[in-house]
Amino acid sequence: xxxxxxxxxxxxxxxxxxxxxxxxxxxxxxxxxxxxxxxxxxxxxxxxxxxxxxxxxxxxxxxxxxxxxxxxxxxxxxxxxxxxxxxxxxxxxx
Numbered sequence: 001x002x003x004x005x006x007x008x009x010x011x012x013x014x015x016x017x018x019x020x021x022x023x024x025x026x027x028x029x030x031x032x033x034x035x036x037x038x039x040x041x042x043x044x045x046x047x048x049x050x051x052x053x054x055x056x057x058x059x060x061x062x063x064x065x066x067x068x069x070x071x072x073x074x075x076x077x078x079x080x081x082x083x084x085x086x087x088x089x090x091x092x093x094x
Contacts, residue, residue, distance in 0.1 A: 013069050015060045019080060024054055026087060031056045033083035034076065045072065056080070 021027040031051040041047055044063040049056065058076055062069040 011063070013062045013066065015062075015069065015073060017058045017060075017073065017076065018055050020055045022054070024051075026084075027051045027054050027056050029087050030080060030083045033086070034058075034079045041072075042068075044068075047072065047076070049076075 019030070021030070028051050031049055034056070035049045042064070045068060046061040047058065049058040051057075060069065060072055060076075062072065
């Protein structure tokens with residue numbers, strides 16, 4: 001069975017992504033930067049991001065196609081990478 005086939009749909013798929021940082025400030029900056037995406041999701045998709053100690057924790061619940069979950073994780077990791085690069089640049093300039 002091809003799990004990526006467009007006709008295949010899971011009842012619900014959940015993912016938890018935890019990214020740890022060296023300090024609270026970095027974790028808070030990244031969590032704040034990527035959190036606005038939590039509000040722009042289609043029906044059947046839930047994304048919650050928060051800082052927990054020195055980590056950014058994102059929980060995703062998806063009742064849509066598996067491709068939607070994969071694309072969501074890809075978008076999340078891209079946004080996280082961009083936030084980290086921006087933070088690094090800001091620290092160099094500041």
